[in-house]
Amino acid sequence: MSGIPADIKKDFPVLQQQVHDKPLIYLDSGNTSQKPQAVIDAMSDYYETTNANVHRGSYDLAVRATDALEGARSKVARFINAPAINEVVFTKNATEAFNLLARSWGATNLGPGDAVVISEMEHHANIVPWHMLAAEKGFELRWIPVTSDGHLDLSDLDTFLDGAKLVSVTAMSNVLGTLNDIPRLAEAAHAVGALLAVDGSQYVPHVPTDVQAMGADFLIFTGHKMLGPMGIGVLWAHAELLEAMPPFLGGGEMILNVTKEGFTTTEIPWKFEAGTPMVAEAVGLGAAIDYLAELGMDNVRAHEIELTDYALRTLNERYGDRIVIHGPQVATERGGVLSFVYGDPDMRVHPHDIAQVLDQAGVCVRAGHHCAKPLLQTMKVPATSRASVYVYNDESDIDALADALEASGDIFAF
Amino acid sequence: MPGLDDLYREVILDHYRSPRNQGELETPPAVRTEGFNPLCGDEVIVYIDVDDDNVITDVAIGGQGCSISQASASMMSAAIKGKSVTEARRFIAAFKGLMSIHEGELGGDGSEAEMGIDAIAAGDEGGPAIKLGDLEALKGVVKFPVRIKCATLSWNTLAQALDQAAADA
Numbered sequence: 320m321s322g323i324p325a326d327i328k329k330d331f332p333v334l335q336q337q338v339h340d341k342p343l344i345y346l347d348s349g350n351t352s353q354k355p356q357a358v359i360d361a362m363s364d365y366y367e368t369t370n371a372n373v374h375r376g377s378y379d380l381a382v383r384a385t386d387a388l389e390g391a392r393s394k395v396a397r398f399i400n401a402p403a404i405n406e407v408v409f410t411k412n413a414t415e416a417f418n419l420l421a422r423s424w425g426a427t428n429l430g431p432g433d434a435v436v437i438s439e440m441e442h443h444a445n446i447v448p449w450h451m452l453a454a455e456k457g458f459e460l461r462w463i464p465v466t467s468d469g470h471l472d473l474s475d476l477d478t479f480l481d482g483a484k485l486v487s488v489t490a491m492s493n494v495l496g497t498l499n500d501i502p503r504l505a506e507a508a509h510a511v512g513a514l515l516a517v518d519g520s521q522y523v524p525h526v527p528t529d530v531q532a533m534g535a536d537f538l539i540f541t542g543h544k545m546l547g548p549m550g551i552g553v554l555w556a557h558a559e560l561l562e563a564m565p566p567f568l569g570g571g572e573m574i575l576n577v578t579k580e581g582f583t584t585t586e587i588p589w590k591f592e593a594g595t596p597m598v599a600e601a602v603g604l605g606a607a608i609d610y611l612a613e614l615g616m617d618n619v620r621a622h623e624i625e626l627t628d629y630a631l632r633t634l635n636e637r638y639g640d641r642i643v644i645h646g647p648q649v650a651t652e653r654g655g656v657l658s659f660v661y662g663d664p665d666m667r668v669h670p671h672d673i674a675q676v677l678d679q680a681g682v683c684v685r686a687g688h689h690c691a692k693p694l695l696q697t698m699k700v701p702a703t704s705r706a707s708v709y710v711y712n713d714e715s716d717i718d719a720l721a722d723a724l725e726a727s728g729d730i731f732a733f
Numbered sequence: 734m735p736g737l738d739d740l741y742r743e744v745i746l747d748h749y750r751s752p753r754n755q756g757e758l759e760t761p762p763a764v765r766t767e768g769f770n771p772l773c774g775d776e777v778i779v780y781i782d783v784d785d786d787n788v789i790t791d792v793a794i795g796g797q798g799c800s801i802s803q804a805s806a807s808m809m810s811a812a813i814k815g816k817s818v819t820e821a822r823r824f825i826a827a828f829k830g831l832m833s834i835h836e837g838e839l840g841g842d843g844s845e846a847e848m849g850i851d852a853i854a855a856g857d858e859g860g861p862a863i864k865l866g867d868l869e870a871l872k873g874v875v876k877f878p879v880r881i882k883c884a885t886l887s888w889n890t891l892a893q894a895l896d897q898a899a900a901d902a
Contacts, residue, residue: 671773671799671883672741679737688774695774701797702774730741731749731800 321622323614323710330355330610331711341681344719349493349521349656349707350685351543354607358546361606362599373598374572374589388598391605392588398608399519399538400529401555408554408561408588409596413520413541414444416554417487419567419591420516420537421448425485427565431457434483436513438463438471438499439697440492443690445518449487463488465697469495469646476507483513490522490533494689494703495646496627496653498526505534514560520544524709525623525654527616530555542600546710547607551600554591561587568593611710619710623655626708630657630717637721640664641728645703655708658689660700661724668731670704676730677704680723735876741800742870749800754810756793758782763791764898768890770882775802779890783898787818794887801871801880806887808868818895820863825888827863831872832881 328334331353336343345353371381373388389404396404410416425448429435435449439462453460461479464472469492480486486508490501501517508515516537519528523538524545530538537560542551556564566573566584570593575583584590611619628650634642634657642661647653662668674686685705688695695701706720758765758780768777775798782791792810797803809828813821874884 669799669803671775671801671880675740675877675880676737686773692774701776730737731746 321625322618323622325713328711328713330357332356332359334711338681339679342719344680344682344716346706346708346712346716346720347683347685348544348709348712349689349705351549352524352546352709353711354548354603355546355610357610358548358603358606362548362603365599365602370599372595384598387605388596388601391601394605394608395553396555398528398612399523399555400531402531403558405586405588406555406558406561408556408591409601410552410554410591411550411597412543412552413442413518413539414552416539416541416552417444417448417518419554420487420539421452423564423567423591424537424560425449425452426456427563428484429456429458432482433458434461434481435459436461436463436479436483436486436488436508438488439465440469440471440495440497440691440694441487441489442493442518442520443692444520445487445489445516446693458484462693465495465694468648469497471497471499473500473503480507480511480513483508483511485514485516487516487518487537489518489520491519491525491654491656492646492691492694493521493656494658494691494694494698494705496656496658497646498522498653501533501535505536509534521654521656524611526620536560542604542607545604545607546610547604548600551597551604558587561591564591566590566593570594572596614710622710623708624650626712626714626717627653627655627657629714630655630706630708630720633717633721634659634724638724642724645698655712656705657707658703658705660703662728662731668727670702672731673704673724673727676727677720677723680719680726682720682723684720735873739873740877740880742873744867744870745800745804748804748807748867752794752803752807754792754794754807754814757795758791758793761901763793764894764901766890766894766897767796768886768893770798770802770886772879772882773799775799775883775886777802777806777887777890779806779887779894781813781891781894781898783818783895783902789813789816789818789821798886799880799883801874801883802886805868805871805884808871809887809891812866812868813891818898821891821895823863824865825892827865828868828871828888829885831865831868832875832885 333353369383371384373385392407393404395407449460466472505515514536517535519538519540523540538555543549573590573593575585645658660667670686687702763780763782765780776796778795780793781789784790792814794806794810874880
């Protein structure tokens, strides 16, 4: 057994409800996770006992609010084994963090003749900011292809890296669940003088993360997929990189001095945190990290391997050629996001219809392109259904999914 | 509580399984427009041939999507084929009304919205009322608000096609 308490669902108030007279079965954690009571309490406690604006108050309450924000930052740093606390920049979400990376580091360092290497399995958050910047700066955007079994095709990596200044890839695909070989990519990128940015949005919540072992230069992830609140994300980067980067947004908090002639920026990480920050959300993220650390990230990963393995076996054995689960077929090579198509092999049930029928059974899955349209074009499917698990899911949730799928087959049978 | 039977009516499933007017038309003379639902990646392609008398002489539907978007497109194609451009525009208004009547009811504002739809169906120029026929089966969609965009996708795309045909004429 994985070491995750069998009664863990009781920690998550939102799971204690029925929809359409059925128990809520939440299988959309790749989209956003549910929040334990500890996170909800930490945030309301902050507002009840500590709220003040940070970094500028001269009174005790403001000092405590500042400590709450900075305490959360140090928890994040420890959670990813960052070398220093001031390398953790809070953003609104992972998308904003990628825009920060593109607008600050990218706009300073990229021009005609340069290349940014991404992959076909990226989320739009790691695609569109580069499209936007490339249109202005004239650099080349290159795409590492994805093999038919859902892995990055690294056979031509040297060609891709020739002239590259940045490699920016996901550590875990939000569609296929694929775990990518980040240390290998780091080594290859660094060998040609390129930097490596890692999208950890799906990885950090589910797998023990050590930025130093990864060899990453930038790591981006978001709080709401790891039991924390919406409205807070993280950009981690080596201090010397952050020091050299110009600010992203301008305004309060990020300045050292402002005159009629100009401004100077304050030190990192606050240089990148213009305006009043999301203090309660940082506190919530800190509480989420405490909760995950208490469970143990090794246990979290072991639980998800067990559950993913159970899901792959259950769905494949029950439905045979009526179901195709995309991505690696071995649980240890992937995370617990299971994209699938279901129905007659020559006439699959549309994912939107599957999600509708599953909802009627209380089962929440996502249907659509998962903000990864280039990947779906490669996979030659317009959309998939996606069930994704987290710490609070168990085998009964997978069984409920399997049972509910049967109903969609009944309605749409030809 | 709305059940799946309200959504997946038999006539909808029939159009989904056996879509009418599926295919392509030669452009020109046909007009071709594409519609996308960025939420779920559905796409529909509408081809219409409009003759000199402003009659839609032929229609074809391409693309792919869920049962609701495909059935709606199929029923739409059957409804407007052979109709005038003016009638087609009134079908669009009536169908959108069918969708929004129930949106209004959900918001507790049904009566006013219903009157508005009657007026549209009767036509601004006092023409005969639009009979939606099979399309009425889609009214269950409004009980499932996230699916309204599926149902209206082909109609919005048709509106663009009519605009383009008018611009080309």
